[in-house]
Amino acid sequence: MLSLSLSCKDSETTTGGGNSGNNFLPQNPSSSSSSSSVIASNSDLLIQILLCLPVKSLLVFKSVSKRWLSVISDPHFVNNHSLRNRLSIPGLFLIKLSLNINPEFDFIFLDGRKQGTSGVPFKTLNFVNDPAGIMIQQSCNGLLFCRSFTTNPYDRTSYYIYNPSTKHYKILLESQFGTKGFESVCSVSLAFDPLKSPHYEAICIWKNEGDSYQIEIYSSKTASWRFSGDSFFAPKDVVYRSGVFWNGSLHWVSNLIECLIYFDIDREQVKTMPMPQPDDDEWESRRIGYFGECRGHLYLIEIFDPSVTRFNILEMEINYTGWKVKHRIDLVGLIIAYPEIVRDDDDDEDEPSRFDYSVLHVEEEEESFKLVIKVPDKIISYDLKELSFKKIHDLPSLHMGGLFSNPHALKLINTSSHSLVFDNLLTVLI
Secondary structure (H helix, E strand, O other): OOOEEEEOOOOEEEEOOOOOOOOOOOOOHHHHHHHHHHHHHOHHHHHHHHHOOOHHHHHHHOOOOHHHHHHHHOHHHHHHHHHHOOOOOOEEEEEOOOOOOOOOEEEEEOOOOOOOOOOOOOOOOOOOOOOOOEEEEEEEOOEEEEEEOOOOOOOOOOEEEEEOOOOEEEEOOOOOOOOOOOOEEEEEEEEOOOOOOOOOEEEEEEEOOOOEEEEEEEEOOOOEEEEEEEEEEOOHHHHOOOOEEEOOEEEEOOOOOOEEEEEEOOOOEEEEEEOOOOOHHHOOOOEEEEEEEEOOEEEEEEEOOOOOOEEEEEEEOOOOOOEEEEEEEEOHHHHHHOHHHEEOOOOOOOOOOEEOOEEEEEEEOOOOEEEEEEEOOEEEEEEOOOOEEEEEEEOOOEEEOOEEEOHHHOEEOOOOOOOEOOOOOOOOOO
């Protein structure tokens, strides 16, 4: 019988009689077996203890017995575990610039832990042998959506759903509709909400004639593709990127139009939502500084002047009625702390200085709100409550086949739209 020590307060676990603080089970070997028997015979007590455990422990404990496997795999248990363990984003991935078809990844811990620390999900994507290599297209609530590493939209491309917690993956079946007059696949996006269903959907946008597009949906429940609705029109800068999953829909933002496009997955309808309206003279300089979801909120940052340190973090209302200002930001303190951000144009003394930074992630927790910001050679965490900065990662120049690459060439997975949660996903029907 397995002896389990547990402290629900800090969710630390040990096996085999270790000491972990305020444990439910006594450490005396003579009483350990009887305590384990009490747990084994009391389903409610067993469930309450298992709900306190991290995903990695639960995956190990599935092999204890058929009963434990049944409890941990039960959809009701999975839902309750997800509700009780809504963890903050642990970190972000960087792809190391390389000529290899399977490049290495750096994992940036947002709490400042070093690279050698345990907990890094993977260094390379080698779960399947793809001759073209594998690239990460998107992440959504713990699942990675990957594809063959090809830049030609007309090449044959394989798509994969990968769960880094369980190491399970699924190769998506090839669509049977690609030969029916469509030119190419523009993008494929993943939609997955483990609190609603263990199933996921992949939303494919096909290019039709002109600026017309058609949506096709893959469902993991039926393991098949199907067309959805009529064709629709959209700017090119929208459809050639993965969408942001929030509120049961996938969202795409554009620099070119005054509205935002989203696809309501349950209703299978393409809709529009309003964008903040800048002054007429600001449209030309407007760019999207950040667009992404965090802990059930959809955030947008618009940058209108690269020589200004001030911007607003906007949040979309849940009913899509409009944007509200969540935070007003001034990064003048960041400029003082890291003066290398300032880029002077030596050729034109009349031009104001430009600031070399980009917002990679908006991180919201119960009592804090932080921005993850890339500056030259570094990644910084900015605490909006404490108004403090902390370096969490160095970005050294990389050597690639005799050529040196600056940090801007590094590709951050989901820099402006997604962040990877890999440690709180228990069961997905892949």
